[in-house]
Amino acid sequence: RMLPSREENMAFTLYSLIQAAILCVNAVAVLHEERFLSKIGWGVDQSVGGFGDEPGVKVQLMNLVRSVRTVMRVPLIAVNAVCIVLLLLFG
């Protein structure tokens, strides 16, 4: 997997993209609702803003975090288990 750094500035492969995606989704999934997000004002109850036409960037971001955590909770268990096994076996 090591490529000479002289050849390509950033030799990305699809595999590294998948790795980065898994790491990012894991990072979003570990944000705890009670202990962390509410403390910094990003909780679920604080996202019910005005019912106008513009939710705003922050509300959209909070909704995104909440939906990623809800949707990806179970698949992440499987994906992480597979990753751990593969990394243990093949390095």
Added chain:
Amino acid sequence: MRQIKGDLWPITSPQRTSKQQEPNMRLRSPVDGLQGSQLFEDTSGAAHGLHRGNQQAGPQAAGLSSQSILSDPMSNMALAYGSSLASQGREMVDKNLDRFIPISKMKYYFAVDTVYVGKKLGLLVFPYMHENWEVSYQKDTPVAPRFDVNAPDLYIPAMGFITYVLVAGLALGTQNRFSPELLGVQASSALVWLIMEVLAVLLSLYLVTVNTDLTTIDLLAFSGYKYVGMIVGVVAGLLFGRPAYYLALLWCCAAIFVFMIRTLRLKLLSEAAAEGRLVRGTRNQLRMYLTMSIAAAQPVFMYWLTYHLVR
């Protein structure tokens, strides 16, 4: 249940062999699909018939089975089973593939012709004279790219990507750094950057809540248009040296910047702002910043992906 007369076949008299050739020929028709199942009366034949709508073979099979039962009922049944399995498999593949990659929608993006490709390439390199950037519609569906220069297509980005990989291999070859694996490395690297760019644009479009009819494939097409400029720059650099590369790249960067701004302005901004009037409000400002940053990211990528090719 009819008795299988096929087991008499090795013991047939010579006069019967000529008669047997004919039914053998007739068995090559696709109608014998249900004959095997009728011989053994299994229900999978009925299920296959329901799925495939082979009812028309039913009455014919009844008529033919009287002469059919000869050489190799096993191969008949195997043929029937195999053909029905293959058609079922193809149906399933078509249905599932259509769920992930919308094939019918993709066909729209490849409906191009030579005139369109020529005009679009000219637009990508020299967009300053073009005046009407709106996509024309026909009863709520966008017109195919063949009839409208402004419609996005996927032919030019796909061809541009492949040509970019080949030109990159050529450029690396002139520097004596070529090896066949490098083609794959270049291709996957460019693809990864493309995917990341499309994902970033999608994310920012979601965050700013732009109500637009831009689909993901449209964004993919717009992000793929920069390969044309990259190819022009690298070829100029190969032919005439480094200053020519910088000049050509500068020209193409400016061209793609103007192209993207003029195309995205109509899709992302509201009506008033798209006509050039100054509109207040944070939302419009955010949209304007978004358009500018998408357009400005193109020259950055163009330089990033090509500077190591021309030394």
